[in-house]
Amino acid sequence: MNAVLSVTNQKGGVAKTTTALHLAVGLARQNPKKKTLYIDLDPQRNGTDVLLKESDFDAERTVFHLFQGNPVTSLQLHETEQKNLMVIPSSLQLVEVETMLSNALDGFFRLNENLAPLANEFDFTIIDCPPSLSVLTINALVAARGILIPLQASKFSVDGIQGLVNAINTVQKRYNANLEIIGGVFTMFNERTTISQMMTEEISQNMKLFNTNIPSSVAVEEAHLLKQSLYDYAPKNKVAIAYEQLTKEVYNVLQKIG
Numbered sequence: 001m002n003a004v005l006s007v008t009n010q011k012g013g014v015a016k017t018t019t020a021l022h023l024a025v026g027l028a029r030q031n032p033k034k035k036t037l038y039i040d041l042d043p044q045r046n047g048t049d050v051l052l053k054e055s056d057f058d059a060e061r062t063v064f065h066l067f068q069g070n071p072v073t074s075l076q077l078h079e080t081e082q083k084n085l086m087v088i089p090s091s092l093q094l095v096e097v098e099t100m101l102s103n104a105l106d107g108f109f110r111l112n113e114n115l116a117p118l119a120n121e122f123d124f125t126i127i128d129c130p131p132s133l134s135v136l137t138i139n140a141l142v143a144a145r146g147i148l149i150p151l152q153a154s155k156f157s158v159d160g161i162q163g164l165v166n167a168i169n170t171v172q173k174r175y176n177a178n179l180e181i182i183g184g185v186f187t188m189f190n191e192r193t194t195i196s197q198m199m200t201e202e203i204s205q206n207m208k209l210f211n212t213n214i215p216s217s218v219a220v221e222e223a224h225l226l227k228q229s230l231y232d233y234a235p236k237n238k239v240a241i242a243y244e245q246l247t248k249e250v251y252n253v254l255q256k257i258g
Contacts, residue, residue, distance in 0.1 A: 002122050002123065002258065003124050003145060003258030004125040004143055005148055005182070006127045006129055006143070006148070007023065007126060008129045008137060008141070008148070008149060009131065009149050009164065010132050010133045010160060010163065012131035013152070015150055015152075015214065016042075017044075017047045018187070019246075020038070020126050020127075020128035021047045021050055021229065022240075022246075022247070023243070024124075025051075026231070026244060026246075026247030028084045029231060030251065034084065034124065035123050036122060036123065036124045037077075037087070037122040038087045039125065040089055040128050041090065041094065041129050041130055041137070041140055043090060044130075046224070047087075047090070049227060050223075050224055050227050051080050051087050051229075052089060055089065055090070057089050057091065060075060060076075061089070062090060063091065064091040064093045066088075066111055066114040067094070067101070067111065067139075068100075069114070071114045071116065072088070072115055072117055097134075097135055098134055098136075107135060108135070108139055108175055109139070109142055109175075112139070112142050112143035124254060124258075133167050138167075141167075141168060141175075141176060141179060142171060142179075144179060145179065146180055146181070146182040146253065146254065148182055148185065149183070150187050151187065151203065152186070152187060153195055154199070161206075161207075165206075165207075168181060182208070182250070182257070183207065183209060184208070184209050185210045185213070185246060186209070188215070189215055189216070190215070191213065211249060212242055213242070214242045214246065215242060216239070217239045219237045219239060222234075230243065231243075
């Protein structure tokens with residue numbers, strides 16, 4: 001089984017990378033006999049920086065190598081401090097992919113095709129997408145089996161969801177019939193506010209929501225600054241505990257779709 005999950009939202013500031021990397025670390029922690037892969041498609045390289053403690057890799061050692069039309073090799077796979085978790089890091093050169101693939105017939109399939117050698121190597125693959133509906137994001141959707149959408153309980157965050165859902169529907173029809181939205185998860189959530197209650201009701205009418213909501217905490221930024229996951233920096237923090245619960249929920253879904 002290689003259950004490939006794309007963590008996607010075209011809006012920035014919704015804790016997309018925080019969610020993706022804590023799912024990847026969480027799956028590796030909770031399933032020590034299974035192998036997890038984290039692929040960083042965000043040119044900002046924040047996930048790479050946290051999990052590998054650095055982000056300045058030669059292009060041939062990053063995911064950019066795959067978009068150049070090359071199959072993945074051991075050069076792109078980097079070990080982390082977390083047992084059974086590996087990373088294919090991001091690269092600043094990913095900003096060139098849009099132009100590079102603009103006239104390529106296989107432009108939307110580069111990632112999926114060049115990840116093929118890893119089909120039986122990992123149990124879980126988490127793809128951290130950039131905050132845009134770009135060629136990079138479409139490649140992630142073509143390669144994925146499921147989509148997790150981090151959400152913020154605000155009007156502007158919710159307004160953009162329909163555009164994302166429309167893009168996903170297009171990918172399903174034209175490129176990847178097996179793709180499905182496994183659910184949305186609210187991040188930086190405060191259940192006591194009226195807007196949070198209203199947004200929960202509105203979104204749940206159109207999309208499955210996971211039972212776990214991720215609260216906000218300054219510990220998240222502190223952990224990122226120290227290039228650590230919350231599991232290492234503050235394992236008893238409410239956000240770390242929430243991500244542990246979310247990981248269990250996601251794992252149950254991945255077992256079904258993998």
